[in-house]
Amino acid sequence: MPALNDPEGAHVPDGARVIDAHVHLFPDRVATAIWAWFDAHGWPIRYKLSADTIVQFLATRGVSQIVGLVYAHKPGMAESLNAFIAGLADRYPSVIPCGTVLPGEPDTRAIVARAFNRYGLAGIKIHCHVQCVAPDDPRLDPVYEEAAAALRPVVIHAGREPASDAYRCDPHALCSAAAVRRALERHPSLTLVVPHLGADEFDAFDTLLDDFPRLMLDTTMMLANYFPVAPPADLLHRRADRLIYGTDFPNIPYAWDRELRHIVAANLSPDARDAILYKNTLRVFSRSS
Numbered sequence: 283m284p285a286l287n288d289p290e291g292a293h294v295p296d297g298a299r300v301i302d303a304h305v306h307l308f309p310d311r312v313a314t315a316i317w318a319w320f321d322a323h324g325w326p327i328r329y330k331l332s333a334d335t336i337v338q339f340l341a342t343r344g345v346s347q348i349v350g351l352v353y354a355h356k357p358g359m360a361e362s363l364n365a366f367i368a369g370l371a372d373r374y375p376s377v378i379p380c381g382t383v384l385p386g387e388p389d390t391r392a393i394v395a396r397a398f399n400r401y402g403l404a405g406i407k408i409h410c411h412v413q414c415v416a417p418d419d420p421r422l423d424p425v426y427e428e429a430a431a432a433l434r435p436v437v438i439h440a441g442r443e444p445a446s447d448a449y450r451c452d453p454h455a456l457c458s459a460a461a462v463r464r465a466l467e468r469h470p471s472l473t474l475v476v477p478h479l480g481a482d483e484f485d486a487f488d489t490l491l492d493d494f495p496r497l498m499l500d501t502t503m504m505l506a507n508y509f510p511v512a513p514p515a516d517l518l519h520r521r522a523d524r525l526i527y528g529t530d531f532p533n534i535p536y537a538w539d540r541e542l543r544h545i546v547a548a549n550l551s552p553d554a555r556d557a558i559l560y561k562n563t564l565r566v567f568s569r570s571s
């Protein structure tokens with residue numbers, strides 16, 4: 283996939299409150315490995331910034347808060363990532379921190395419980411493609427149970443795209459809206475956030491929203507007009523109460539505000555725009571609940 287040399291905005295639009303609910307904050311050595319992978323197998327990363335610089339970059343441009351995400355590739359890695367993101371949130375109150383676990387690793391349930399109770403994290407991120415776990419894999423049950431009991435969301439890359447042949451497993455074999463349905467049928471009180479609007483099964487995830495009132499979709503990379511697949515044109519208007527603005531920053535091949543400009547240009551009512559840009563995020567990730 284190519285880099286887009288599109289111009290970037292200097293600031294969020296006047297008067298808009300914006301939370302980016304999908305920002306990757308990793309220790310430098312992990313980020314460097316992820317960028318090397320993306321450069322070889324995904325797309326060129328435009329913003330190779332340290333975690334501290336990412337927080338400052340978005341704050342300077344008027345993004346009022348960010349949801350920081352980590353994910354573990356190997357057993358034994360989650361605890362230190364969770365401590366890392368908790369430390370960032372201590373230094374920067376604008377960071378809403380989410381932790382991770384590798385489903386099935388020893389002490390999966392205890393790692394999630396500590397993420398909430400010791401580190402005060404706002405949610406858990408699961409990446410089905412990287413972690414080679416299906417959304418309805420029983421190894422996720424303790425993760426879902428702990429999150430539901432703590433009233434915390436699980437952000438789970440459970441859609442089939444963006445996929446890559448370079449993953450250790452086949453995202454199209456693992457992931458589907460049907461698998462998410464099975465997981466939510468087993469865990470009806472769980473709040474799930476599925477990134478990328480569920481790409482590329484946009485219609486099937488749209489239907490799931492009707493059946494599972496706690497399911498949310500984040501917009502990450504799908505409003506950038508970058509991939510060959512695109513969500514239905516009226517989705518933002520019809521589903522403003524169930525969508526969350528997120529970008530995948532810094533791991534993107536185009537301007538930081540490309541999707542933000544798309545949302546602002548979509549002629550949404552002020553209520554719908556605010557819901558997508560920050561209100562839904564606060565509702566889902568608020569740690570006071």
Ligand SMILES: [Zn+2]
Binds near residue numbers: 304306530
């Ligand atoms: Zn992401």
